Amino acid sequence: MAEFKNSKTCGNLMKAFAGESQARNRYTYYASVARKEGYHQISEIFTETAENEKEHAKLFMKALLKHGMNEQVVVINDGGYPVAFADTLKNLGYAADGEKEEWTAIYSNFAKIAEEEGYKDVATVFKMIGLVEKRHEARYRKLADNVKKQMVFKKENKAAWICRNCGHIHEGNEAPGTCPVCDHPRDYFQMFVEAY
Structure with missing residues (x-):
């Protein structure tokens, strides 16, 4: 060596x-x-x-x-x-x-x-x-x-989206334009996956 x-x-x-x-x-x-x-x-x-x-x-x-x-x-x-x-x-x-x-x-x-x-x-x-x-x-x-594919904030099938700011969960094919709870823009949403 x-x-x-x-x-x-x-x-x-x-x-x-x-x-x-x-x-x-x-x-x-x-x-x-x-x-x-x-x-x-x-x-x-x-x-x-x-x-x-x-x-x-x-x-x-x-x-x-x-x-x-x-x-x-x-x-x-x-x-x-x-x-x-x-x-x-x-x-x-x-x-x-x-x-x-x-x-x-x-x-x-x-x-x-x-x-x-x-x-x-x-x-x-x-x-x-x-x-x-x-x-x-x-x-x-x-x-x-x-x-x-412009699929960051929308999906072909219904999905759960979570606001990274306040935790609100939205269900739909795409994230909302603004969060109805905290009024943060779409940028703060991501798909919600809970696997523990």
């Missing part, structure tokens, strides 16, 4: 840490755009996912520390990081594409290398986070499809 600081796994953990940290910031920017465009639920999903990415970065940092990298400098010269910022529909596409690349290519490859180098604990972290990224991709693609 190679000395950890000279291993590919060490560099891969640092790339993953940098990538997750940047994704977190991109998602907070995307959340702001979604909120400004009236997609409050999508904004919250971007914010929630940003917090997930923060935790992923933390796990990668913990793995670096576990393997003796405290107070060390890890140089990564061959990483590529996206610069992509637009409207909510495009941002959802950018986010989905990034998540897909993480789980289908990057983390699966990093896990393979970690196993080959004898760092099975690190390989497990990459694999487990890859499964989360797969779910993130699917969610972003579904949300993008809803935006594209």
Whole structure:
């Protein structure tokens, strides 16, 4: 087994840490755009996912520390990081594409290398986070499809809609233009699903 600081796994953990940290910031920017465009639920999903990415970065940092990298400098010269910022529909596409690349290519490859180098604990972290990224991709693609089809605030079948401000529940094929209880705009409604 190679000395950890000279291993590919060490560099891969640092790339993953940098990538997750940047994704977190991109998602907070995307959340702001979604909120400004009236997609409050999508904004919250971007914010929630940003917090997930923060935790992923933390796990990668913990793995670096576990393997003796405290107070060390890890140089990564061959990483590529996206610069992509637009409207909510495009941002959802950018986010989905990034998540897909993480789980289908990057983390699966990093896990393979970690196993080959004898760092099975690190390989497990990459694999487990890859499964989360797969779910993130699917969610972003579904949300993008809803935006594209203008189905964020209406559905083909009758549905329950909850006002995120006051909790009022409306039943119908689409969310009301304004909440009859608190007078907040349609932006505050989302489909109501209660599964405990």
